[in-house]
Each structure stands twice: as C-alpha cells, then as structure tokens.
Amino acid sequence: MKITPDVFEAYLKCPTKCWLQATNEPSAGGTYPKWVKAQNDSYRVSETRRLVAEFPDNEVALSPDMKNFKAAKWRLASSLAVHAQMDSCTLESELHALKRVPAEGWGKPTRFVPIRFVFTNKLSKDDKLLLALDAFALSKSLGREVSIGRIVHGDDHTTLKVKTSAMTSEVRKRLERIATLLSNPAPPDLVLNPHCPECEFQARCRQKAEEKDDLSLLSNMSAKERKKFHTNGIFTVTQLSYTFRARRRPKRLAGKREKYHHSLKARAIREQKIHIVGSPELKIEGTPVYLDVEGLPDRDFYYLIGVLIGNGESAVQHSLWADTIKEEGKIWMQFLGILETVENPHLIHYGSYETIFLKEMLRRYGTPTQDSAVLAAINKPLNLVSIIFAQLYFPVLSNRLKEIARWLGAEWSDNTCSGLDCVVQRCDWQEDRSALIQNKLVIYNAEDCLALQLVVEEVTALLCESRDSSPQGSDKIVKTDSLKRELPHHLGTITFVVPTFEQINKTAYWDYQREKIQARSAKFPTFSSENKRRKVSKIRQFNKTIEFPSITSCPTCASSKIFKTAKIKKTVRDLKFGRTGVKRWIVNYIGHRYRCSVCGTTFSDRSPEWPQHSEGAGLLAYVVYQLIELRISNRVVDRSLSDLFGMRLPRTVVNRLKSRAAKIYSETCDTMLVKLVGGNVLHVDETPISLEGVQEYAWVFCNANQIVFWRTETREGDFLKELLEDYRGILVSDFYPAYDAIRCPQQKCLVHLMRDFNNDLLKEAFNDELKALAQEFGDLLKQIVETIDRFGLRARYLRKHGQGVARFFRRLSSQVYRTETAARYQRRFEKNRQTLFTFLEHDGVSWNNNTAEHAIKALAALRRAIGGKSTEGGTDDYLILLSICETCKCCGVRFLDFLRSGEKDVHAFAENPRGRMRRPLVLGRGRKPV
16 A cells, blocks of 8 residues: 555545545546646746755755665755655655755764745645655655754745654554555545535535535534534434424523524525524615625735625626736725715625735725724625524525525626636736736626625515515525424423334323232222312310319428419410311410429429420321422411411421421331331432522332432432342332442333433434334333233233343344444443343332332422422421322322321321221320310
8 A cells, every 4th residue: 555645635635535546536627726736846846946056066966866875975855756664554755855964063963854845825734744744754764763844835935944753643643544544445434625626526526425415515514513413313414404493592692693503504405495593684874885805815915806886787896906916005095995985885795805805904005094984884894694694594505605696596607617716817817917817807706796796685685574574474585483493391291203102101100000000910009099178167266275183282292281373374276177177276275383382392283184385286287288298388388377277377387397297207207218128129219409509319219108208418329338238129210320339139210211212312313223223122112011011010921021132132232333322322221231121020020110200200399399498407307298198199098187197107007997087186295185
C-alpha cells in the first residue's frame, strides 16, 4: 500500500476523496480543481527557479541520491524523491526543495530543512501538515529527526518557519487511519462536506448522496449532529422530516432566538412548503440598496461592488470595477458617492462576506462624515440571513442565496458559474485583461443583486401573508405555531409504539392484579373499602360532665384529716361516631386538689382514668384520616372542623395529633417491616421528597398485604445491605444499581423495561433495529402474560416458557447492532439476564413492580399535599401513618375504622370484621370509655 502527499492531502479534505484518488477513480474534473493544480505547479516551478538562482551552480543538486547524503557538498536540492517504509504502508514523498545546513561545530550533525511551495497568500493547517509529512518521510529515510521546515507562499514569497517535530504524532495518526481506510476494498460512508465545491469528484458524490437521500445533503448539519441522528436510526432526510415536534416556547426564552431545527428543514423539503417559526419581521426603513461584493479572499482584495437601488422596473444597477488593488479605494469612494445620492439608504446584503467588507473598508479608507445618512446605513446594514436563519425554512437543502432564489424563480445567464469560478475567471482576467471575462463577472454580480432583491420581496410578502391570513390553508407557507403539539405523557394513558406492549400493560394495573391475578395465586381477603357519607348536626357546648368522687384518706400517711384546696377541670374535645353520622362530643372532667393536715402532703384525684390529652380518640382518628387518607393540609383540616363542628384546631395542634398517632403506630410499622424482611417476596422502590428545600428520599417496602415507608437522606443503598442482610426471598425492583448489591434472588420490573423501550422508540421513530428487538421481547412477554392471566403466578405453569427465554437470549447474543440505542439494550439484556425472568421459577412472584409503584403513587399524592414544608420528624410521622393507611387498603378495611378501633394490628383487625365496630374509643393510656 502506497501513500503519497496527494493521497494524504485528499484525506485531510475528505476520506471519500482519499479512497477515490488512491484507487484511481476517474473524476469529472472541474474548473476550480484544475486551476488550483495548475497554479500549484506553476508556482512550484517559478519558486524553484528563484531559489536556485540564489545559490552557486556547484551548490545546487537536482534529485540527488539519498545514499550519499553524508558526503554531499550541495546546499540546495530540488525534486527529491523520498521513500519510507512503515508497518502498514509505504510512504512516498517528493520534496519541493531541501536545504542542507552544514554542521556548526565538531560532533554536531548536518541539518536538513525541507521546503514546500504554496501559491496562496494565506496558509491553512493542512499546508503545515503536508510539510510535516515531508519532514516525517525524510526523518524515516535518514534515520534522524528533522525538526524544522519552511513554507514559501504567496505573491511576496513569504517564508514561514514551521516546527515539524511538534506535528509528528498527528501525522503518524493520520497515516495509520489512511492505511486502515485503503485496506478496505469498499469506499467509506459517503458524507458531503464544505470541501465538496472544490473537489473534482463533486458531481459523483452529489449524485450518490441524492440517491441515498443522505443527511449530509443538509449543509448546515455538523458531523456531530449527523452522528447523533445515525445512532437514533435516522439516515435519510425523509426520515428526519417526520421527527419534528412542535413545542410551546417557554416565556423565559421569549426574547431569545429560536434554535435551528434540521428536522423542520427536512419537513419543509418533503412538503415543498415554506415553514415559518415564530413571528419574524423584515423592516426596511428608507430606500433599499442591495449590495453584493466580489473579491479574492486569498488576497483580501475586493474588485467588484454591485449595487442595486430601489425595487421593480425603476431599480438602478451600478457595477464598480477595480483593475488593481490600488483602485480598491477608488471604487469604495464611488460607492459612498452613490449612497449620498440616495434618500435615506438602507443597505441589504446576504451573508457575512459583505459585513466583513464594510468593516474592512471603513478601517482601510476612513469613515464618512459623522451623523450622515451614509454612515448610518453602513453601520446598520440588514443581513437577510439573520431574518431567514431558524425562522424561515425554505424547501431547499441549504440557505444559500442561489438555492433559495432559484426556488423562487430566479435565473442566471450562466447557471454553472459559482463563487469559486469567479475567482478563477478574475485570475484569468489578470493575465490577458479580456473584456469578455470582465463582462461575464459584472453580469454575474448584477444577477446576484437581482436575486437578492427577489428574495427580499418574497420574504416580505410571505411575512405579510402569514400575519394577515390563516396559514393552515395556504398552499405555500406553514406556520409552526399552527401545528399540533405533541406533549409527552407524564401521567395518564401511554400510547405504546409496539401494540403488544399495550395489551401487556393492561394486565399490569394494580386493580387488575388484585382482583384477578393474585386471587388466583393465593387467598386474599375481599373486604369493601367504600366510604359512606355521614350527616352532622349541632350539639350544645358540653355533652357530658364527669366529676370524680372525693378522696377520703391521704395516700402518704393514710390519715383521714384531709381537706379540699381547689377544684381542677379538664375539657376533652372529641367526635362521636354513630351508625349514620358523626357529631361533636365535649366532655368536662372535674376533680379536686387536697392537702393532708397531718403530713402536709398535697395531692389530687388524677387517677389513671384522668384524661392525658385535650383531644379524644375520635377526633384524633378523624384528623389523621383527613391528613393521610384524604391528603388534606393542616389548614384545611382546621377549616373543616370549624365549619362542621365548631372546633378550632391550629396547625400546631394538628401536628401534635399527627405525631401522637405516629407514636402509637410506630411499633406497628416496625413489626410489619420485620415480617416483610422475613417473607418470601419483597417489592421495593424509591422516590425523592423535599424537606424544607432539601431533597431526600422515601423508600417503600411492600408485598401483597402490607406496605412500609422509610426515609433516608440520600439515594445511596448502603442501608439496604444492612436491612436486607438476612433476606433470602425474591426481591422485586426496578433497574436502580443499588439493588444489585443485595445478595438474594431478584426480579427486575419488566414494565419499566417496556416503558424505556417505548420512550426510546418515540425518540427514534426510524430505528428499525430497536423496533425489531422490542417487538421480539414483546412477543415473548405476551405469551408469558397470557399464561399468567389464565393460571396465575404459579411456577408449574410458567416454567415451560424457559425455553422461549433461552431462544430469545441466543438470538440476541448473535445479533450485531449498528445503532447505539439497540446495542445499549443488547448490553442491558445480557447484564440482567439472571434477573429478568426469575418469576418463572417461583410461585407468587410478580413480573412487574407495580405493587411498589402503586404505593409510590399514594406517597406522591401526599407529597403534593405537604408541599415540601415538612420537617424530618413531621415527614417520618407522615410515612408511618401512610404505611398504616396503605396496609389497610391492601387488607380491604377502612383506614378510619381501624383508627377508631384502638387496634394496633391491621391484619388482626381485618380478620375480625364483626368486632371491629364494637371496639371502644380510647382516651390515651387509660383506655377507658368516655
């Protein structure tokens, strides 16, 4: 394999060009590539002659022999062929010139400086890399490092010293990539890039790209963006056109420019309609002056200024021509003189080239009179690209003026002419001063001005039409604001891309599983949890007064000589529940203080029957019921009690009642957690919660008939290892990595996996690999779910699907996916292979984690009611009471009935439905009736 400087230079521009050139692919040529080659060859010959003339004849060698370098006496060599052998290729280079610098002292080697000739006045990094390639090849051939090289370039024979040793590693990397590229018999993936207009293979590549409808046809798309679309399974412009989604713009971004949407550009091309984003405005204040400039970028020389003043048939065209650089200032002054004759001129141009031209002319030749209309027009020109970009999407592949104008109906007398061809024609004119060439350039420039005028007039008309009429029915324009917005569903019905997922998802709902699947898997209580409406009526202030009997002897000395010193009272506010309603119940307790005449002891009749709290058990149950079951805030609880029962409970009292109830049932939660950890199946999930602005996490541990919530400061799963250290049942969870550290059999939630599949399919609508993988997984899971729907979660019926699972993984392992998303799911399946279908081998193990997710939904609803204003202690109280509430639902009992019963074991209460309403109300630790 042979690599030459031409092949290396081609790779720097485009890998496809490198492959085509190395395989001697015939090219269609092109005016500009041929001209560049001729200029390089001519410049090399002339510069070689000039450089040779600076040395005596006996110090110049033509193509010297590399073997006699050490004994050579020449100081300058030209056209030196260098061959170097590398591991994977042969490097052949021809040095334009080589300067030999004799040793400066004893023991110091002779230095060799490669020289390269470049005809352009401006150098690029590619020119320096080509010189570094010459130095690298020479270093390999001589066996010593060549660290310095020189580039002679431009009309003034400017010499640039380049440190080639600093670029050696980059040259070596490029050579390795070229060797890999050329070792492949097939060409690389075709990609159009900015170098295409300068390439001799442009027509060939353009045709193939149009046949493939390749994304690189969209000239504004970067390689990074194109790669991202490829990983999403989008390879064509047509595919991309279906991915645009109209979104409502946030108010905070109202003042910022809309970002450019490649998908909207593709949609405009597919529909052949102009798409308008937002409400762009094109304001032309004064007389429009259309400006188009031609120049030689290599020399920073502007030789032709085209000016079109006015609109329609009355428009006046001016073409200002400069023969030499010295006349550039002259045509600039003529341009200023023309602007002075225009009333309130407004400059309009297309692209940044004219912007740079205006700034550069002001810098070179000074500014017009201050506060003049001419200076104002030059300082505030209108760049039409700023109006079109990201706001107007024309159905053409790029935003170039010629493409848009041609679509609108503009024509050029020479349709093959381009900006690069103008550079060639101008250089040809400098050699023979042909009037024909000059006339062609002037006409080309004038037609550009006319095209700019046409685009401005059409854009103005389009914007007026979009404001004055309904764009939905227009045959030419579409306003994106009128497109249907497709918002992602955070809650509610999910539209699945794979139909099989839709059917499977219906069988995963919590109610469906409790009423059908779990009923067939085991025996569960079937109590109704419907609440009935209860009426209330107003009652007098005190419903009952209880006066404790007098004490007859001193509890210290047993003397009967005691006397009463004061009366003590305690009012207990409560709610009394009947069969058909609830009413306020106020009890007034009366007692006395005593003093012993013998021993002087003071005491009262506060026996164990004396109430410990000012709120009764009925009121406690009602407040907790509203806070937890109904998700009502403390303020609303106070308002409802005030409106219905005439009782005021400030927020502090409500919090105290909540803490009191949590303290009563904290032991119940601990007991349930112990039972969960000692069970056979455990579902676990987590969700963030906010505590006074600080994010913490709430975890849920549950099975079919009990639920416990737990709070931690972080999402770290270290506490899980300690909590579940001795757990040997099946752990059902999502794909959070913290669960992987638990040493027990696990079942990952397959509904989570389906949702992830669906979300990625919605993002990557054309990823056929991902869709095929999702469909195969859905078909496998559908068969399993049908068995579950018929026989329940019984391993004896589910084990038969193990063969289908094995076949699925065998096919998956043999697949090679091109898209990154499909490959990621392949790795995900392989990683979780042992935890995706554990439920097939165990009775009563669910294939999803919806039991825990259902509990998380209850926590989320309570979290919204709390609003992130709770403290750590308050949140713990909420979680304890919510655990009891959700466990009551699992057991089919009313949460309020359980709170009123005085029972602490939910399951014991559920097993005795007849006795639960007969249990007495409690007043604290005394447990005596009121």
